[in-house]
Amino acid sequence: MDIDVLTRQTSRLGIDLATLMEPVRAQVEAALSGLGGHHRRRVCIVGDGDSYHAGCAAETAFELIGDVICEPQPAQRFLSYHVDTLPKAPGDSLIVLVSASGRTERVLEAAAAARDRGLVAIAVTGNADSPLALAADASVDVSLPEPEPSPGIRTYQASLLALLLLAVQLSAHTGSEATAQELCAELVALATTVSATEQALRGPCEALGHALSDAPVIGVLGTGPSEGTAKYGAAKLVEGAGVMAFGQDLEEWCHVERFAGPLDMPLVIVAPSGKSQRRARDVALRAATLGRRVIILLPQDDEPLFAAGLQVLPIPGSVREPFSPLVYHLFAGHLAAGLARHLGRRPFQSHRPTGPAKA
Known part of the structure; x- marks a missing residue:
């Protein structure tokens, strides 16, 4: 593969x-x-x-x-x-x-x-x-x-x-049926947003794969629907590049993995517009001050974040929070590709002489 x-x-x-x-x-x-x-x-x-x-x-x-x-x-x-x-x-x-x-x-x-x-x-x-x-x-x-x-x-x-x-x-x-039809129309419109987001993220995520390839572990954080996105994103880094990664709730990371080394452990934070975005921005800044390498996915029209060691990946367009997983997972495939390319790996460890994922 x-x-x-x-x-x-x-x-x-x-x-x-x-x-x-x-x-x-x-x-x-x-x-x-x-x-x-x-x-x-x-x-x-x-x-x-x-x-x-x-x-x-x-x-x-x-x-x-x-x-x-x-x-x-x-x-x-x-x-x-x-x-x-x-x-x-x-x-x-x-x-x-x-x-x-x-x-x-x-x-x-x-x-x-x-x-x-x-x-x-x-x-x-x-x-x-x-x-x-x-x-x-x-x-x-x-x-x-x-x-x-x-x-x-x-x-x-x-x-x-x-x-x-x-x-x-x-x-x-x-x-009402009318409301359901309006929601379906929103999903239809997201096809354009998905294409624009994929194109916007390809280059930056491939470059990040090179920059983060020295990390022994990568955390991916999100809350609500974004916790599902975080779990999926971490899974793609594991399966696609053989990099140890974990998906975690924002606040749970603050309570537990915040204390784990290495101190420059990369974190990818999924932060679409919605109820938990303010906390996601706070966690991103706090993690950066602790020395973490932080990548945060934010809507491109949001107020930017600035901190040493923090990079914003802007996401084009707008999407209601319950539908945001359709857009905010797109970083995962490109980041996994960048990591795999720099590390000389193939998906599911298929580069190994013993074959995929075999000891």
């Missing part, structure tokens, strides 16, 4: 978003209608890796737009603990099972566990004929044209889009 797959995948995201929007919206509407169409009290999103991160990134949209309790769960936690806590009352809970391949083992087991408990499930998958699609009560196909093996960049966006559209469609049952 070559390094350029990271750049190729990231550069196609704007086109993918425009292409997927209408067919995925129609499938989401049909899936919910086929399951009765009535409002649910809670949604539990189950997945592993990128699929779990997409659930974390979409949680705020389900709660603020869809007006439901949302519970993103790694598949093993759902299997071992959570499924037995969910009410069996008809119409109470909707399980959303996410797997790009449709073959993730624990997610398939989660589908069986949900069925055994009498819970209704929708699959979000890139394989309409997969075991997961067949195991669920309804499915949403997010398959992509010209797929290729990669660290899950295009597939992540496709899964995230389906989840956001589920949240919007659920809102139609509590609000």
